[in-house]
Amino acid sequence: MTFAGIVSCQIGTAVAARTERASLRSVGLFTNPMLLWGIAFEVLFCGAIVFIPLLQDVFGTAALGPVELALLATFPVVVWGADEWRRAHLRRCDGKAVATIRGPADELPRNA
Numbered sequence: 001m002t003f004a005g006i007v008s009c010q011i012g013t014a015v016a017a018r019t020e021r022a023s024l025r026s027v028g029l030f031t032n033p034m035l036l037w038g039i040a041f042e043v044l045f046c047g048a049i050v051f052i053p054l055l056q057d058v059f060g061t062a063a064l065g066p067v068e069l070a071l072l073a074t075f076p077v078v079v080w081g082a083d084e085w086r087r088a089h090l091r092r093c094d095g096k097a098v099a100t101i102r103g104p105a106d107e108l109p110r111n112a
Contacts, residue, residue, distance in 0.1 A: 001068055003061065007046040008072045011039050012079025021090050024080070 014035060019027055030036065049055045051063050064072070 001064060001072075003059075004046055004050055004064060004068075004072050005075055007042055008075035009079050011042065012076030012083075014039060015076065016080045016083035019087070021087050021094070023087060023091075024084060 015024065015029070018024075018032065018035070049059050050061050056062060
């Protein structure tokens with residue numbers, strides 16, 4: 001479960017690390033096919049280590065049940081969601097910084 005949890009969190013991190021400030025909605029989830037292939041390989045490799053008996057013996061793993069798999073499915077969403085929240089906060093702060101730089105003095109009528 002620990003190994004699969006690390007792999008699941010890395011999926012969320014990979015999706016979240018694509019941009020510094022832009023949201024995933026603006027970038028698009030399917031715009032980086034190599035990342036998607038990498039995630040697919042990672043999931044298949046993890047599944048093989050966890051579910052194939054020979055590999056279970058080699059790596060000391062055991063098959064996961066439906067409850068564990070359901071819990072694992074939430075990990076990437078939590079990691080990505082936390083980073084998405086951080087980026088949204090950065091975007092809001094950028095907007096406030098611009099408003100502060102412009103300031104209310106820029107809105108005063110100018111007498112020429």
